[in-house]
Amino acid sequence: MDQPAQRPPKSVLGRAFTLLTAFRPGDAELSLAELCRRTGLAKGTAHRLLAELATWDVVERTPTGLRLGMRLFELGQLAPRQRGLREAAAPFLADLFEATHETVHLAILDPGSDSHAVPEVVYLNKLDATSGPKVPSRIGGRMPMYCTGVGKAMLAFAPREVLEQVLAAGLARRTPRTVVAPGLLDRELARVRQHGVAEEHEESTVGIACVAAPVLDAAGRPMAAISITGWANRLDTARFAPAVRTAALGLSRTLRGTLR
Incomplete structure (x- = not known):
């Protein structure tokens, strides 16, 4: 099993990107706890950043966790x-x-x-x-x-x-x-x-x-x-x-x- 990430970035942008890149092939969705484990971010920090990302449709909330949003796909096509x-x-x-x-x-x-x-x-x-x-x-x-x-x-x-x-x-x-x-x-x-x-x-x-x-x-x-x-x-x-x-x-x- 992977170890939790250490020393997350200090900048807001860096921390947000760390959350996005925590998703790996085969991850349809992840729980908040798993995202915190992979990134090393505090739960409150991750929760606030994910809420902001969700308003931009970069991530989407599901009944059991979070998944990457369609906006990322659209940006990739550009x-x-x-x-x-x-x-x-x-x-x-x-x-x-x-x-x-x-x-x-x-x-x-x-x-x-x-x-x-x-x-x-x-x-x-x-x-x-x-x-x-x-x-x-x-x-x-x-x-x-x-x-x-x-x-x-x-x-x-x-x-x-x-x-x-x-x-x-x-x-x-x-x-x-x-x-x-x-x-x-x-x-x-x-x-x-x-x-x-x-x-x-x-x-x-x-x-x-x-x-x-x-x-x-x-x-x-x-x-x-x-x-x-x-x-x-x-x-x-x-x-x-x-x-x-x-x-x-x-x-x-x-x-x-x-x-x-």
């Missing part, structure tokens, strides 16, 4: 870069899905808000294969960069300091096949730069394989990545690599000069 990227990528993802009948992802790199943050993958879109494995990704969800196909595809072309931040945070072993040696990861990223595609073979989740390609801007920096994911014992990553690379190159050409 984020111009992500919305433009999703719209531009939609036909490429649809074509890739139709051609492969495997789960298709679109992801971006989130470097974090400060120098101590660990860069992560954030999924912007996902087309689920009906016959594929249950992939533990979700739209808006996060995963590590070093053990995911989309993460390695972007990490290979990101500035060196991004890799240094990932290595400084440590390479946790998520499965028996996770690459946790910095030197091995560095060599793998060099191969990604050489071939233009990244592969994952049961490194983030047992039973799952993935092939991904980066979406690059005119300077060769990663804007996003596209991947195909399926059963590790069935997905032929070498066979699907040209398709995912073609989709990523097509999206790269579409996006260049259109995103700011």
Whole structure:
């Protein structure tokens, strides 16, 4: 079980954001007591902040607790870069899905808000294969960069300091096949730069394989990545690599000069 949060932010805005980010995947709603436990906020403070957030429809009260409000969803749809990227990528993802009948992802790199943050993958879109494995990704969800196909595809072309931040945070072993040696990861990223595609073979989740390609801007920096994911014992990553690379190159050409 998670331990209660320590030292909540001092600012009102920081405390309000701490309450919102206490919600995790699968949390349909949370009680006031659980929100206080996760954030470290006093009950009275949390109650006052949640009441204010509720007036803006950022949170909603239920008979048994609180849940995130529709206003958050509406604001998320207004984020111009992500919305433009999703719209531009939609036909490429649809074509890739139709051609492969495997789960298709679109992801971006989130470097974090400060120098101590660990860069992560954030999924912007996902087309689920009906016959594929249950992939533990979700739209808006996060995963590590070093053990995911989309993460390695972007990490290979990101500035060196991004890799240094990932290595400084440590390479946790998520499965028996996770690459946790910095030197091995560095060599793998060099191969990604050489071939233009990244592969994952049961490194983030047992039973799952993935092939991904980066979406690059005119300077060769990663804007996003596209991947195909399926059963590790069935997905032929070498066979699907040209398709995912073609989709990523097509999206790269579409996006260049259109995103700011």
